[in-house]
Amino acid sequence: MATGGVSKFLFVAAIDFGTTYSGYAFGFRLDLDKKRKDGKLAINTNMWNAGSRSLLSSKAPTALLLNPDKTFKSFGYTAENDYSQLADEGEHEEYYYFHRFMMIRHTYPDLRKDTRIQDETGKSLPAIDVFSHSIRFLKNHLFDMINNPIGDTLKQEDIQYVLTVPAIWDDKAKQFMREAARIGGINGEQLMIALEPEAASIHCQHIPMGTRGGEATYMVVDLGGGTADITVHQRSHLGAESELKELHQATGGAYGGKSVDDAFETFLGEIVGSDKIAKLRKESMEDFIDIFREFEVKKRSFDPSKSEKKVSVSLPVALTSLVKSDKNIKSMNNAIKQSKHNNDQLLAWSHQKLQIPSEKFNALFQPTIDGIIKHMEKIFYDSKFQHVDTIVMVGGFSECRLVQDAIQNRFTSKKIIVPEEPGLAVLRGAVLLGHK
Numbered sequence: 001m002a003t004g005g006v007s008k009f010l011f012v013a014a015i016d017f018g019t020t021y022s023g024y025a026f027g028f029r030l031d032l033d034k035k036r037k038d039g040k041l042a043i044n045t046n047m048w049n050a051g052s053r054s055l056l057s058s059k060a061p062t063a064l065l066l067n068p069d070k071t072f073k074s075f076g077y078t079a080e081n082d083y084s085q086l087a088d089e090g091e092h093e094e095y096y097y098f099h100r101f102m103m104i105r106h107t108y109p110d111l112r113k114d115t116r117i118q119d120e121t122g123k124s125l126p127a128i129d130v131f132s133h134s135i136r137f138l139k140n141h142l143f144d145m146i147n148n149p150i151g152d153t154l155k156q157e158d159i160q161y162v163l164t165v166p167a168i169w170d171d172k173a174k175q176f177m178r179e180a181a182r183i184g185g186i187n188g189e190q191l192m193i194a195l196e197p198e199a200a201s202i203h204c205q206h207i208p209m210g211t212r213g214g215e216a217t218y219m220v221v222d223l224g225g226g227t228a229d230i231t232v233h234q235r236s237h238l239g240a241e242s243e244l245k246e247l248h249q250a251t252g253g254a255y256g257g258k259s260v261d262d263a264f265e266t267f268l269g270e271i272v273g274s275d276k277i278a279k280l281r282k283e284s285m286e287d288f289i290d291i292f293r294e295f296e297v298k299k300r301s302f303d304p305s306k307s308e309k310k311v312s313v314s315l316p317v318a319l320t321s322l323v324k325s326d327k328n329i330k331s332m333n334n335a336i337k338q339s340k341h342n343n344d345q346l347l348a349w350s351h352q353k354l355q356i357p358s359e360k361f362n363a364l365f366q367p368t369i370d371g372i373i374k375h376m377e378k379i380f381y382d383s384k385f386q387h388v389d390t391i392v393m394v395g396g397f398s399e400c401r402l403v404q405d406a407i408q409n410r411f412t413s414k415k416i417i418v419p420e421e422p423g424l425a426v427l428r429g430a431v432l433l434g435h436k
Helices: 077-088 101-107 127-150 171-183 196-204 257-272 274-283 285-301 317-324 332-338 358-380 401-410 422-435
Strands: 011-017 021-028 063-066 072-075 096-099 116-118 124-126 159-165 191-195 215-223 228-238 241-253 310-314 348-350 353-357 390-394 415-417
Touching (some): 011 127, 011 422, 021 422, 063 077, 072 077, 072 127, 077 096, 077 285, 116 127, 124 127, 127 171, 159 171, 171 191, 191 196, 191 422, 196 241, 196 390, 196 422, 215 358, 228 358, 257 274, 257 285, 257 317, 257 332, 257 358, 274 317, 285 310, 285 317, 317 332, 332 348, 353 358, 358 401, 390 401, 401 415
Parallel strands (some): 011 159, 215 390, 390 415
Antiparallel strands (some): 011 021, 063 072, 063 096, 116 124, 215 228, 228 241, 348 353
16 A cells, blocks of 8 residues: 555656646556667556547547536546537536636636636636546546556555646645645645656656767757747756756747637638637537647648648538528638638638648748747847757647748757657656656
8 A cells, every 4th residue: 555655656647737638647667767668668648539530639638527516527528529519409508618728827827726717608616626627537537547457456545646737837826736636636645746847858858869078958849739838958967867957947928739729710710700600619619629620630740841732621511501691602612702812722612621722821830930939049049058959849739840840940050859749748757757
């Protein structure tokens, strides 16, 4: 029974709440000092299924649905689907639906026990209830994932939990998360709080980098769903031990994948009308969500090195029906002709798909990419960091080839490292941090 020091825990598990996606990772403590035959660390994650668009993800949307009596109903993709169905049936008003509620990390960096969050319909609940419900779900889900294959022999107290938090959060906000974890079923003696940049950098220690006199200095560019968080770390090796120093505190801005989603929604509204997008969201939430799941797939799969002239995005019949019912438009082709994008001959409507020219698709990313690069330039212009010659990209948005190519093209003299599955860097690093 694991009631004492850290060494008595059998497993280490990490939970990471992101602005748009959240998830967990875990490892058997005795395996964490080893690597698998494929050279990877022995850290496991879950694969979440959206149930549509063949979208599989190692994280689930940061979405929570509560029943009218404020008890838990669902989380992640299931919460999105459940709420969509309720909305389609006109039965959603009494439920509590919190979508991307981790945006609170930016609006309320001084998170407190009495802080309240509004749901999609304007109803509010204490933030600590929203977080504790979510923590309890993820904790129970990962416990079952570990326990079921080994014959229900594991106890809850056999797991060391690491909960990641933004670097900008103060001690009171961290205490808020400790209390939410306690309410969610994690005892204080089982819990560690880890800063996201620190966890990402711990993961980076397992990435080969050039060293100078036993030291490696590198910029960590953490690109998530909501923000870009950029810092500079130095790793020093002293015999078998390593020391990690933060040379530049994590800073950044709203340059995450969500800003590209927002640009796409604006672009779509410029074609069909923003009023129709709003109406679709109100009357057919499932179709609204499905558009952005489709766009998420395109974001991940788009490769600028290929000679594709167009990117096809399917639009639901519910949206095109709204366009057709508009007496001033009547068809998607007319919508394109009457929009501000009518001079682009490659923009077209065919087979229930919007054919977007690659250049225009790229343009949706450009303001976000420009913001990331300008922030990196600001750090590199500081004489203290001009010698830094390695950039490590982590976070889910780092998987985007457009972003990778833009950073490589701007900083041609720097070594760019993108670890495999960069969106899991914080989670895996948090597991390693708990192991240490």
